[in-house]
Amino acid sequence: MSRILIVDDERNMRKILASNLAQDQHSVSEAAGVAEARACLAANQFDAVITDQKMPDGEGLDVLACARELDPALSVVFLTAFATIELAVESMRQGAFDFVTKPFQPEVVRATARRACEHTELLRENDLLKLTVDRLEGSAEIFGNGPAILAVREMIARVAATNVTVLITGETGTGKELVARAIHKSSPRAQKPFIPVNCAAFTETLLESELFGHEKGAFTGADRMRLGLFEAAHEGTLFLDEAGEMSPATQAKLLRVLTDGKVVRVGSTKPRDVDVRVLVATHRDLDERVRQGTFRQDLYYRLAVVPIPLPPLRMRREDIPGLCELFCREVSSDLKVPMRRISTKALEKLKRYDFPGNIRELRNLIERALILSVTPEIGPDDFPLARADEKASLDGEGKLTWLASMPETVDLRNFLEQVEKGLILRALEASDGVQAEAARRLQLSRSDLAYKLAKYEIKMDRG
Numbered sequence: 001m002s003r004i005l006i007v008d009d010e011r012n013m014r015k016i017l018a019s020n021l022a023q024d025q026h027s028v029s030e031a032a033g034v035a036e037a038r039a040c041l042a043a044n045q046f047d048a049v050i051t052d053q054k055m056p057d058g059e060g061l062d063v064l065a066c067a068r069e070l071d072p073a074l075s076v077v078f079l080t081a082f083a084t085i086e087l088a089v090e091s092m093r094q095g096a097f098d099f100v101t102k103p104f105q106p107e108v109v110r111a112t113a114r115r116a117c118e119h120t121e122l123l124r125e126n127d128l129l130k131l132t133v134d135r136l137e138g139s140a141e142i143f144g145n146g147p148a149i150l151a152v153r154e155m156i157a158r159v160a161a162t163n164v165t166v167l168i169t170g171e172t173g174t175g176k177e178l179v180a181r182a183i184h185k186s187s188p189r190a191q192k193p194f195i196p197v198n199c200a201a202f203t204e205t206l207l208e209s210e211l212f213g214h215e216k217g218a219f220t221g222a223d224r225m226r227l228g229l230f231e232a233a234h235e236g237t238l239f240l241d242e243a244g245e246m247s248p249a250t251q252a253k254l255l256r257v258l259t260d261g262k263v264v265r266v267g268s269t270k271p272r273d274v275d276v277r278v279l280v281a282t283h284r285d286l287d288e289r290v291r292q293g294t295f296r297q298d299l300y301y302r303l304a305v306v307p308i309p310l311p312p313l314r315m316r317r318e319d320i321p322g323l324c325e326l327f328c329r330e331v332s333s334d335l336k337v338p339m340r341r342i343s344t345k346a347l348e349k350l351k352r353y354d355f356p357g358n359i360r361e362l363r364n365l366i367e368r369a370l371i372l373s374v375t376p377e378i379g380p381d382d383f384p385l386a387r388a389d390e391k392a393s394l395d396g397e398g399k400l401t402w403l404a405s406m407p408e409t410v411d412l413r414n415f416l417e418q419v420e421k422g423l424i425l426r427a428l429e430a431s432d433g434v435q436a437e438a439a440r441r442l443q444l445s446r447s448d449l450a451y452k453l454a455k456y457e458i459k460m461d462r463g
């Protein structure tokens with residue numbers, strides 16, 4: 001069953017069309033003018049629109065423009081008594097699917113409506129397919145028009161063709177992995193493997209054997225030879241995520257691979273040639289770690305041949321509306337929930353927010369709003385954001401500003417436990433349940449986090 005919207009100011013004409021189309025089991029809605037059509041289009045998804053040309057509050061072309069804006073795949077058919085070649089050409093040029101002249105033959109309208117619906121469906125499938133392919137290839141476009149992100153895109157284009165090591169830095173959720181994938185995809189290595197490794201997710205010894213492989217019997221439990229990721233990524237790209245977390249021993253080994261292009265498996269002495277491009281990301285200030293002595297300076301220089309710093313979302317607020325639209329589309333097709341728009345008020349609210357979790361946080365917020373909100377437009381209340389003045393911030397004298405609002409008698413231990421548990425749950429949620437990530441957000445070691453999870457009996461489904 002297809003959903004068709006009829007737009008015509010003449011009630012009679014709408015009734016005739018509706019009864020015609022109902023013979024094909026379409027579900028038909030009616031709008032008496034441009035404004036009504038706009039409201040219908042914003043509130044529901046249709047498969048075709050049939051619109052009159054001249055109406056008291058506007059023209060068919062306005063309906064077309066509105067449809068193109070809200071749902072670019074939607075086919076719009078024009079119905080016109082003033083069929084002139086010019087009008088036909090103009091409406092088709094602006095993206096109409098077809099036009100039918102009044103007085104019309106019922107069969108012609110029905111056939112045109114059927115074709116229009118099929119066309120819409122095809123375009124939607126195509127979009128979905130493209131989206132899936134993009135996702136699989138990891139190419140999901142790096143969206144943004146602000147100067148900061150233009151500079152990033154230009155940098156990607158410049159380094160893609162080379163083999164230089166790139167150090168991508170930025171706060172959590174700013175798109176570091178997205179950029180790494182984009183570099184790989186536009187490089188001559190695009191057809192070869194792209195292998196991401198989260199250095200923070202392994203213990204020191206595990207990370208070494210993960211990266212460099214090991215020989216049989218290299219350590220207890222190594223009951224067979226294992227190829228390391230460097231060898232697996234041969235001719236491709238290895239993405240070392242959270243590289244700031246590498247132990248000194250792993251740093252030393254990595255430096256060797258980068259210097260002479262050879263890996264030595266754990267438990268072996270034989271160097272093996274590998275041809276791997278290395279991309280590195282970290283949310284840490286590596287410079288600072290070098291000064292502290294926890295990160296090797298020589299390795300730092302090797303890695304940071306080309307640095308790409310990613311701006312936090314709050315420094316590129318101009319991109320928020322575009323990202324919202326992109327994510328609304330992606331999420332609604334991913335989750336099969338109806339596409340809805342974000343109201344102007346809600347957009348303004350988002351534009352004022354600081355997004356500590358950056359683009360990932362924005363995407364999660366939109367996902368949540370699309371699932372939970374029931375109104376035709378997503379409104380400000382669908383985005384429960386922490387107000388800046390509610391955040392735990394320090395005033396000039398180093399006092400927590402919200403302390404003043406606390407009662408003077410509290411059960412301190414209980415209160416602190418509640419706060420701790422709440423913050424842990426929030427970090428887990430923001431990290432999609434990945435414990436290594438949550439630990440990082442809380443600046444805890446993984447074992448400290450594990451201890452606290454057990455203490456508060458927080459059960460994990462995954463991660």
Ligand SMILES: Nc1ncnc2c1ncn2[C@@H]1O[C@H](COP(=O)(O)OP(=O)(O)OP(=O)(O)O)[C@@H](O)[C@H]1O
Binds near residue numbers: 171172174359
């Ligand atoms: N410019 C962008 N355009 C569209 N989507 C983006 C952009 N930047 C990031 N995203 C999306 O935001 C989410 C987070 O991006 P990504 O995983 O690359 O961030 P990250 O910097 O690696 O975060 P973390 O430090 O937490 O690992 C992903 O869903 C990604 O597709």
Ligand SMILES: [Mg+2]
Binds near residue numbers: 177241
């Ligand atoms: Mg990442």
